[in-house]
Amino acid sequence: MTSSWKKTMKIAVTGAAGQISNHLLFMLASGEVFGRNQPISLQLLGSERSREALEGVAMELEDSLYPLLASVKLGIDPHKVFEDADWALLIGAKPRGPGMERKDLLDINGQIFVEQAKALNEVASRDCKMLVVGNPCNTNALIGLHNSPDLPARNWHALTRLDENRAKCQLALKAGKFYTSVTNVCVWGNHSTTQVPDFLNAKIAGKRASNVIRDSQWLKEEFTPKVANRGGALIKKWGRSSAASTAVSIADHLRSLYVPTPAGDCFSTAVYAKGNPYGVDEDLIFSMPCRSNGDGDYEIIDDFVIDDWLAAKLKESEDELLKERDCVGHLIPGAERAVCAIVEDTMLPGEN
Ligand SMILES: NC(=O)c1ccc[n+]([C@@H]2O[C@H](COP(=O)([O-])OP(=O)(O)OC[C@H]3O[C@@H](n4cnc5c(N)ncnc54)[C@H](O)[C@@H]3O)[C@@H](O)[C@H]2O)c1
Numbered sequence: 001m002t003s004s005w006k007k008t009m010k011i012a013v014t015g016a017a018g019q020i021s022n023h024l025l026f027m028l029a030s031g032e033v034f035g036r037n038q039p040i041s042l043q044l045l046g047s048e049r050s051r052e053a054l055e056g057v058a059m060e061l062e063d064s065l066y067p068l069l070a071s072v073k074l075g076i077d078p079h080k081v082f083e084d085a086d087w088a089l090l091i092g093a094k095p096r097g098p099g100m101e102r103k104d105l106l107d108i109n110g111q112i113f114v115e116q117a118k119a120l121n122e123v124a125s126r127d128c129k130m131l132v133v134g135n136p137c138n139t140n141a142l143i144g145l146h147n148s149p150d151l152p153a154r155n156w157h158a159l160t161r162l163d164e165n166r167a168k169c170q171l172a173l174k175a176g177k178f179y180t181s182v183t184n185v186c187v188w189g190n191h192s193t194t195q196v197p198d199f200l201n202a203k204i205a206g207k208r209a210s211n212v213i214r215d216s217q218w219l220k221e222e223f224t225p226k227v228a229n230r231g232g233a234l235i236k237k238w239g240r241s242s243a244a245s246t247a248v249s250i251a252d253h254l255r256s257l258y259v260p261t262p263a264g265d266c267f268s269t270a271v272y273a274k275g276n277p278y279g280v281d282e283d284l285i286f287s288m289p290c291r292s293n294g295d296g297d298y299e300i301i302d303d304f305v306i307d308d309w310l311a312a313k314l315k316e317s318e319d320e321l322l323k324e325r326d327c328v329g330h331l332i333p334g335a336e337r338a339v340c341a342i343v344e345d346t347m348l349p350g351e352n
Pocket of ligand 1: 014015016017018019020021045046047049050091092093094095112132133134135137158159160161163191241242243246
């Protein structure tokens with residue numbers, strides 16, 4: 001018996017000619033993300049400079065003869081490309097150039113997200129879900145959320161799943177176990193080097209990770225920098241930033257919202273902190289442990305254990321996000337103008 005196909009899902013992707021999209025688009029079209037009975041149409045946004053490359057991407061998609069790929073639309077005007085989108089995967093952003101400070105990057109990329117959020121607010125599906133990948137992704141998502149008042153704030157996500165996957169990999173390697181035995185791993189906070197990979201609540205083969213890896217010095221002092229600096233280590237080896245594993249983590253992120261989360265497990269996503277049970281400032285996009293019923297929505301898990309060590313780490317990442325928010329007050333309607341006080345220039349994972 002053949003199962004019937006669902007209504008076509010419209011997926012807008014920005015930075016569609018970039019290296020992450022070069023992996024992701026083919027995963028989406030193959031059906032491995034949203035299911036093999038879910039037709040999709042791809043609505044690809046490029047920049048003026050990447051227009052020709054975008055046409056090349058579309059040619060490769062056409063030549064792949066994916067039965068689930070109903071159509072591919074290209075453009076450089078977000079008002080046209082985002083029309084009726086059910087998902088917007090916001091990957092396009094400018095990388096930090098030589099001598100550029102973090103506050104300059106916040107401003108340049110923040111402006112992209114003002115424009116794109118306004119377009120989504122006008123033309124996307126009323127339940128459109130947004131995943132921001134372009135860095136600095138938490139603050140870009142916060143800017144987007146405040147510039148799309150007619151879309152649900154809870155539908156804005158920023159990607160921290162790559163950090164979660166990296167944390168699981170390091171725990172599995174240290175424990176000498178296969179990575180599928182590592183569960184309940186949350187990476188909290190900002191997608192930056194202040195991120196907080198949580199080994200306190202993590203489990204390995206159903207036991208607390210700290211009861212399996214009996215090396216608290218490694219957990220406290222080596223594990224976190226290993227995860228946070230993984231992107232930089234990869235650039236040194238490979239000469240370019242992670243693209244394939246980022247695309248895989250985007251696919252994992254999306255699947256986590258459409259497959260019920262197993263009992264006792266979680267996934268990490270940076271979401272609007274309003275009403276969060278951990279006392280994090282409510283007007284931030286902050287990565288937290290979440291679960292889903294598989295309906296595309298999520299809830300923040302409220303019973304993670306927070307000890308003093310973890311609380312102090314969360315505070316550092318929260319403080320950094322508060323400073324980032326102060327730097328983009330001019331891009332958030334109704335926000336008070338604050339002093340941009342980023343003195344210590346923390347890195348994005350992959351920059352150091
Ligand atoms: N959150 C995460 O875990 C994570 C991981 C890896 C990379 N990233 C970020 O993802 C972003 C993309 O990475 P990449 O390796 O694919 O970069 P890339 O440079 O290969 O591609 C980016 C593409 O975006 C396009 N672009 C720039 N501004 C645009 C705009 N306003 N509208 C539409 N397209 C635009 C560029 O022309 C380019 O084709 C970067 O900001 C990177 O820092 C985030």
